[in-house]
Amino acid sequence: MSKEENFxxxxxxxxxxxxxKKSKFIASMARTTTTDEANAFIQEISKKNRDATHNTFAYTIGLNDDQVKASDNGEPSGTAGIPELKALQLMKLKNVTVVVTRYFGGIKLGAGGLIRAYSNSVTNAVEKIGVVKRVLQQELIFSVPYNxxxxxxxxxxxxxxxVADxxxxxxxxIHIFLDMDDQEQxxxxxxxxxxGQISFTNGEKRYNEIPVEQNNYHEQ
Structure with missing residues (x-):
């Protein structure tokens, strides 16, 4: 169970x-754990870039992609929001919303070009921002003699x-945090x-974040 809770x-x-091709694509990304948070972020970025040609978006909420949504915002159907969502899913990212803003530069990209542009915008932003693994851990508290x-x-x-404290x-x-599966050992x-001269108390459970090297997402 615990491994499934890591993401x-x-x-x-x-x-x-x-x-x-002279069009500017700006991928804005945020952590979001509810659809309300996702929609608020989409509205914020769309308002900020209200003069843009398009503010397309995609989000995935929940550890099993429980709630997903994608919008082309006026681009040809299937050329923006869905490629953005697929990019997030290929990188196995959870609880993320992305808004890709496009300022049209005068050169049409065609359907294939748009799909690549929106997908690459998301991938580029993720590589710049960085990825972490959120690992559910248990606090374990115990005392030891000085010697x-x-x-x-x-x-x-x-x-x-x-060691937290x-x-x-x-x-x-001593207060330590460890993965759920490591407790008994x-x-x-x-x-x-x-x-045998030791006793344990369980403290809080919490997510701790471990940086993930670029290009290692699929190995997690």
């Missing part, structure tokens, strides 16, 4: 511009766990390391 999305809101801290610290660093009191209380490892 790719854009690192942050942003935009990028392409000039194709055992170095061993535990070495274990955590070796396994690249994210370290509190120094009678013992040292981690508890077992730490219990063995400390000869």
């Amino acid at each position: 790719l999305t854009i690192k942050e809101n942003g935009s990028a511009e392409l000039i194709i 055992r801290f170095d061993e535990v610290d070495h274990y955590l660093k070796t396994n690249k766990f994210f 370290t509190e120094y009191g009678v013992d040292i209380k 981690t508890k077992k490892d730490l219990t063995n390391l400390l000869a």
Whole structure:
């Protein structure tokens, strides 16, 4: 279940511009988790670029593309919104809205040219903005004696766990975040390391973000 809750999305809101045969294409992108957020972003960008020839858009909401929508906004049917949506889906991005604004430069691109232009605008913007994997993780809280801290610290660093907080009191209380599937093995490892002298408390669940290298989207 937990693996299905991990997903790719854009690192942050942003935009990028392409000039194709004198037409200017501006892809504006935002993270959106509801259709209301998506529609608000579309209206904001369309209003900002109200003098443009077209403000086309696409969005995908939900981890299973539960709600999707695409609009050509006056371009020939199927040449703008759908290519934008397909570009998002090919990169496996979730909870993203894109508005591609076109300022016509006087040279017609034809249907094939438009499809490539709108699709490439999205891909170009994603490459500029960056991608992160949002990973659902569980906070695990435990205490260790001062004389055992170095061993535990070495274990955590070796396994690249994210240490969210370290509190120094009678013992040292450590807060780590780990993937849902790693909980049991981690508890077992730490219990063995400390000869059973340890107890665990679960804290909050939250999404943590891991940067994804360009061109590695399909491997996630």
